[in-house]
Amino acid sequence: MASIFNIDTLIISFDVLDYEHVIKKYIGILDEAKEKSRKHLYANLDTKEYISIKDMEFEIMPTGARGYAYLLHNDLIExxxxxxxxxxxSFYPIVVRFKSGLLWEKVMNSYSYVASFIRSAFNHIINTKVNRCDLALHMDGLSFNVSDVDSFVGRFRKDSLHRCDRNIESLYFGSRTTNKCLCRIYNKTREVIEKRDKYWFFDIWDKSKLDIFNVWNIEFELHRDFLKECNIDSWDDLRNNINSLWNYLTNEWLRYVDLSTATRRENCKLNPLWIEIQKGYDYLEFNGYIERSVQRLRDTSKYVPSAVGYLTSLSALLNIDNVDDAILSLKYSMLEYLSKNKDSTFKEEVEKKKKYYSEIEVIL
Incomplete structure (x- = not known):
């Protein structure tokens, strides 16, 4: 039985010095790019709008988010x-969602990377607030029966399970509606395969000697209200207390016990499996799990099903059953579209995308 531990989701608010002055230098390009993105949306065009902030390339969305006028993202952050x-x-003007790719490459150094960008692009960081943090332990060799749900005890009030082909695929403890804490124990291998995304997890698991065909994720989704109850407010608080936080979650908030060891569930001894889970923090790899270049290489496979779907649909509509003829037809249609609708060429569009990805690689 092998395990790896990491933060899988991280959302942090930043307060910076003199924000109202600093943001003014970006308002013009942000408004212009956002308006273009909105026009693309209204015209039903599959066209993305990109802007650069301190040498980092972002796609800007046509709408903002609650309290925030501008929503931007790339492979690494939102x-x-x-x-x-x-x-x-209490309302901080900048919010960053750390994406999985960044977290699994840089682990605890992810914050330093983002903080460096914030200071460079905006100003000195006055304070931070952790809005959400998901602590994840990937472990192989797990399996559960329906009756096992009753073997979980702790401070949660709600529990549920999900089955697929009559096999337990996920267990849930707690509720998102309380905006506090939710624990999910689910088949991570199945999730990766079904979503056709983040295939690079297989590289991580194989390198860490996990059984890649049966990896489960024990994940605690922690929101701000819960973190504050644990005296965790800023990033420094979280970084310095992850171990004790995991200990609390797996010793008090949730436990998996052996019901045969006592008459009252609260007095039952821990299941040996849970004792291993309690050691989760010991499996944190501070140097990172996988390079971004490998992630990108693995992620290319997720575009294949969509490409196949589009090409076969086009072929059916045009009554073409030869793949070479279909690709040739797509080529002419694509070049015509780029010329008429975007006043661009295939090479120019590829160069834009290459620039987008290469700038991220340089920053990393």
């Missing part, structure tokens, strides 16, 4: 920017 500083002191 960035939310407010148009101005709110009078509410």
């Amino acid at each position: 960035l939310r920017l407010a148009m101005y500083r709110s009078n509410t002191k």
Whole structure:
């Protein structure tokens, strides 16, 4: 039985010095790019709008998010920017969602990378708030029966399970509606295969000697209200207390016990499996699990099903059953579209995408 531990989702708010002055230098390009993105949406065009902020390339979305006028993202982070500083002191003008690719490459150093960008693009960081943190332990060799749900005890009030082909695929403890804590124990291998995404997890698991065909994720989704109850407010608080936080989650908030060892569930001894899970933090690899270049190579496979779907649909509509003829037809249609609708060429569009990815690689 092997395990690996990491933060799998991280959302942090940043307060920076003199934000209302700093944001003014970006308002013009942000508004222009957002308006173009909105026009593409209304015209039903599959065209993305990109902007650069301090040598980092972002796609800008046509709409913002609650309280934030601008929503930008790339392979590594999602960035939310407010148009101005709110009078509410608890409302920070910058929010960053750390994406899985960044977290699994840089692990605990992910924050340093993002903080460096924030300081360079905006200003000195005054304070941070952790809005959400998911602690994940990937482990192989797990399996559960329906009756096993009753063997879980702790501070949660709700539990549920999901089955596929009459096999337990996921267990849930707690509720998102409370905006506090939710534990999910689920078949991670199946999720990766079904979503056809993040195939690079197989490289991580294989390198860590996990059985890649049966990897489960024991994941605690922690929201701000819960973190505050645990005296975790800033990134420094989280970084310095991850081990004790995991200990609390697996010793008090949730436990998996052996019901045969006592008459009352609260007095039952821990299942040996749970004792291994409690050691989760010991399996954290501070140097990172996988390079970004390998992630990108593995991620290319997720585009194949869509490409096959589009090409076969086009072939059916045009009554073409030869793959070479279908690709040739697609080529002419694509070049005509680029010329008429985007005043561009295939080479120019590829160069834009190459620039987008290469700039991220340089920053990393």
